[in-house]
Amino acid sequence: MTTQNPVFLPGPTNIPDRLRRAMNTQTIDHRSPEFAEHFKHVLEQLKPIFGTDQGQPFIFPATGTGGWEIAITNTLSPGDKVLAGSYGAFSDKWIALCRQHGLNVEVVDRAWGEAVPADEFARILQDDTRQDIKAVLVTHNETATGVASDVSAVHQALEQADHPALLMVDGVSSIASMPFRMDDWGVDVAVTGSQKGLMPPPGLAVLAMSQRALQAYDQATCHRAYFDIRDMQQANEAGSMPYTVPTNLVYGLEESLQMLQEEGLQQVFARHATLAEGVRRAVWAWGLTLCAQGRQNYSDTVTAIEIPEGFDAGKLVAHARERYKVQFGGGLGNIAGKAFRIGHLGDVTAAMILTGLATIEMAMVDLDYPIQLGSGVAAAQEYYRQNIKG
Amino acid sequence: MTTQNPVFLPGPTNIPDRLRRAMNTQTIDHRSPEFAEHFKHVLEQLKPIFGTDQGQPFIFPATGTGGWEIAITNTLSPGDKVLAGSYGAFSDKWIALCRQHGLNVEVVDRAWGEAVPADEFARILQDDTRQDIKAVLVTHNETATGVASDVSAVHQALEQADHPALLMVDGVSSIASMPFRMDDWGVDVAVTGSQKGLMPPPGLAVLAMSQRALQAYDQATCHRAYFDIRDMQQANEAGSMPYTVPTNLVYGLEESLQMLQEEGLQQVFARHATLAEGVRRAVWAWGLTLCAQGRQNYSDTVTAIEIPEGFDAGKLVAHARERYKVQFGGGLGNIAGKAFRIGHLGDVTAAMILTGLATIEMAMVDLDYPIQLGSGVAAAQEYYRQNIKG
Amino acid sequence: MTTQNPVFLPGPTNIPDRLRRAMNTQTIDHRSPEFAEHFKHVLEQLKPIFGTDQGQPFIFPATGTGGWEIAITNTLSPGDKVLAGSYGAFSDKWIALCRQHGLNVEVVDRAWGEAVPADEFARILQDDTRQDIKAVLVTHNETATGVASDVSAVHQALEQADHPALLMVDGVSSIASMPFRMDDWGVDVAVTGSQKGLMPPPGLAVLAMSQRALQAYDQATCHRAYFDIRDMQQANEAGSMPYTVPTNLVYGLEESLQMLQEEGLQQVFARHATLAEGVRRAVWAWGLTLCAQGRQNYSDTVTAIEIPEGFDAGKLVAHARERYKVQFGGGLGNIAGKAFRIGHLGDVTAAMILTGLATIEMAMVDLDYPIQLGSGVAAAQEYYRQNIKG
């Protein structure tokens, strides 16, 4: 029997019914004035999501990885020095992508579970008196470890060093579910995808670029063509793309932005904060440990949980899927097998989160994890009871 | 924000995605040979759902109440004596409908929470030597109290009294989720609706009639026209109805029957039995009481739960809906305010049930019910863990 | 290959995408305050569709045939005299239904193709000085012949005879596509279904009753229970029905009413008038004849077309369906085989109508009808060109 259980992936996330309806449209001419209006409206409505008045949002038919590529190829040149931290699977992937494009990445290594090394960045930027560093990369929310980083601290480091490097931020699993303040934080490029906080299915890379980033285009010699931001800008002015617009995903995004606006972005962020804290309380009630180190780094969209020695998180996730038909995220990279992840971003409610907690408890007990059935659920219930607004 | 929480109503039930897709069709000619094939197929596939080889299934554009009316008006005449038990809101409603049609109902009263009084029926039938009683009504699953009755016991009472009365059964909230054996139990008319175990939205009355019931038509003088079974029979032979067929609901039903067949009816029944027992374990862990009296009467599709003195179940249900956006059934009739109901029929999974249990626990604690957060969830988890098949 | 050709049935009609989306919803509690608001809103918004301020709209889970039954059983008593005209398959069916309910129908016969015999009605009503006639039935738009009748002429006949009989009108295939002015025309009961001008799929009987009709209830002794208007009225006040509300169809109706309001009812009527005239011009260009006699009787929602001697309209319709995958209406009753019908009501456009005309032309020529390919299309094109508003 087809089940209707929600997913607890850190993306793609559960698609609201309303959004599915909005995408279920017949073909319209993506070059028509009608569609152009919709598309321009969507681009405009993305601004508050990124927290920007000055920046310019972009949508590409691609994924978040495409977004990373757009960020660097339109602003940098082969051989350019880039400063980045390695502290999880997704920060590492972006570094690898930079290297594929011939960038010279200076990597600051940190243990998985730690956040962006803003202090070390500050030191390095201070020392970079020749201003060789052209960009600093921050993974705002490391999806692999459930760690949120302080983007504004990196911004401050740049400011204190009076350093002109561009600040590029991967907000794939944070934007639209956690506060993101592009203008306030001095972010030059922010990247996300459609299938996370924004809630449509995968297929769109969604970005915003500051005026400074847009100006960097002229000097940037990295190869880009499909991902050329200047071509896209021109086509966007006419409400289109340089190629066929993925119309149905754009309609999904339009509905998503409408839903976020109706709930109110601050309420959306507050909802995610509350739901995430409930998940953490459950983890602690189980006697387990978060991958994320330090309360200030806890992600409000995904929680990575270390499992006890001697168990295999991959088996746990497979068991939950096979026996209970509920999908969780596995551990990635360094922590494969050692951690599992609960995604709690996008269209989620307390009731849905409790489904996930109750299910993973059963799965853990099935596999002889030393945890108590109902214990995590009770801890989350108590927190939700006191903090959920009706 | 639109939530995606499941409903815990005893109907309409959660509609599987697959079934929603099947209903989302453009118009086709309901008099075309193509549609006729679909419709005949659906009628044929209903037979195993009712547990009948000999009986004839019918679909009317109506609700379960329409089904009750079809049952009696096509087989009985004003003034006919009918034997029925009063033991819940739905058994009472059917009695009232009989009286609206001029039938003379002999009612055996039982406390809400008890099942059909088969013993008393046996005595009455034995005494009815003039065979005045033309029909015996049984509410197989009293949705108001969560009580399942033993239909075959009533059949035995009829057989032992060698009594020719027709056996009519309301299986609205049991059929397709609990075992129903029309032929084995000697049922002459069985009634259900689309929006319960069958899973489409409301709008179809679904029945099956034995050959004996169909023959009773000729003597039956109750008024019927829209609900005339003979007209329907003739139109059905051509794969149609005497009026416009509600095509989209029929497509939903076709998909539902396909899903039930794929899972296997015995597996569907076993799933409901397991999920229901988990709900009961939760109730007991809360220290609360079922409305249903006696283990043999527990319904596997809906559980009605008595709340402690001094509380108002209506407020509880409203609170769960308003604060947590989860819908439960309230108490009806005699037990309005004194009980609430958890529907667990149709497309439900253990994960979904745990959502409901976790939510109602929060709602109860919010309203100062003396129960322990997580306690019911843990009891259900333990049961599901040991009994759910992957 | 699945085709996307529109249907040219006189109902069920083509369902707008928007309406399909609106119906594609998960289950909600049909007893919840949220749904009650929607439902009350829908009932209220039906008033302009019927052209009534004073009348009360009703929705039943049933078809138009159920609507006929609701009309008569809630207002009349067995033996009551009813005046009706026989001038098509649907006027005949309502007469037959009246007789099934024990009403004494005085029938005025007219050739198929003629309209309601208002003059003869006037004479009969004048002569009925004892006021035996309790109701006059009018089929506003006879779907079998494509004939629209003058309801107000019957109203005038009643007024001139100072006769208190109720005026009951079948507007199944006219309402929401052609002007209907319940209050102005003195209509007491107006009946339609969901699947015609209103555009959702079949499954709802939609009615409006005047205050006078509602008062007739108390004296009316026809049997009704499922179709009892008083029970429905009480439940409607709470935003519900006496049984489970067919929620998804109601959502479809809500969207339909919204669409009709956005286009503007007068524009909707004008669109149908224009499209219908184009169809008639095509018929004349083919050298064929309308069933409808007299320009004032031409229906703007369905056109019935007499085919030349020696041909079989059933074969024509089957051929169009099988070879070109386009569905037209066949001839019914007296004119079965002798006429076919083009439905042009609901969500139709000039482009869609031309699809139908072009297709039936091919089908006619395939079967050696003496008509010219493109001739009907050209006549309709010329008319649409000059009369369609962009």
Added chain:
Amino acid sequence: MTTQNPVFLPGPTNIPDRLRRAMNTQTIDHRSPEFAEHFKHVLEQLKPIFGTDQGQPFIFPATGTGGWEIAITNTLSPGDKVLAGSYGAFSDKWIALCRQHGLNVEVVDRAWGEAVPADEFARILQDDTRQDIKAVLVTHNETATGVASDVSAVHQALEQADHPALLMVDGVSSIASMPFRMDDWGVDVAVTGSQKGLMPPPGLAVLAMSQRALQAYDQATCHRAYFDIRDMQQANEAGSMPYTVPTNLVYGLEESLQMLQEEGLQQVFARHATLAEGVRRAVWAWGLTLCAQGRQNYSDTVTAIEIPEGFDAGKLVAHARERYKVQFGGGLGNIAGKAFRIGHLGDVTAAMILTGLATIEMAMVDLDYPIQLGSGVAAAQEYYRQNIKG
């Protein structure tokens, strides 16, 4: 009022209902074994669409333009010489893209309306004794002019010159609607998109590469990262992508492939050929001229039509859209204003095509084009009548 008119764009094309339903799914884990099976199945089922046993299909979250970029960046190096013909907007765009990637394109210019200059290619290849040319580009179906080219003639030119250049073909608007025989024609890279003959909405670049093309990867130094075919190949082996799979579009593609298989590819091609010939007959009946020169070059998926001197095709297309709500393609590039295009690929039927022809006739007459209403329709009807299979 929302219309349900089909579109006559040369893509995106009309989406079959069944395909829309298939895409309307809740989220599933794109890394789950269940999805991996679906995805591998889709990749495998693409082979017959490309006409290849030996080649390997790929799907990227991108558009056809992305497909062009994938083709060249994974097989060529900056400075490599590429041979291409300029004979329409899309062949020109691919040339421009090559140049953006630093390729040295030798362009053979031809008038718009002509096909690939295979003879001139033969001469050039013969002369290229140093084998500087690394790839030959062919736009199989030039969407701007409605010209189909003979790919196998270019293949023969390569063979006769015994030349090792890769043969790369843009089949964006031909594949899945017109015959494409990758293996027989010696094609090394074939590119299409989701939104044309394949019928899902835009958002997927769909390609196939020969073993020779895959081997060229190792020497190719063009920049690629998101579009790296080797990374994709590895991920595909596990039923995934190197990034998040656009699951819903993949489900749409799966249904599309199922539909194409059910109809039978040869029947799909025959259907397009018949429908296209009807469109051409209409054009000639209007007294207008095709952009395409020479019967052997007529495209069966899009027809570009030259309009009379003194008219503006852009106005015609806008008028049809605004007044009749029907969307046609405008003229592009060199023939902007001078031609309009009728797309007839994907899920189209004779009835749908006649809708388009009838509509554009009205629009032309509205704007005083010297054409006869119904003339093109009649010519197409006559052809369809004699050639459509039921």
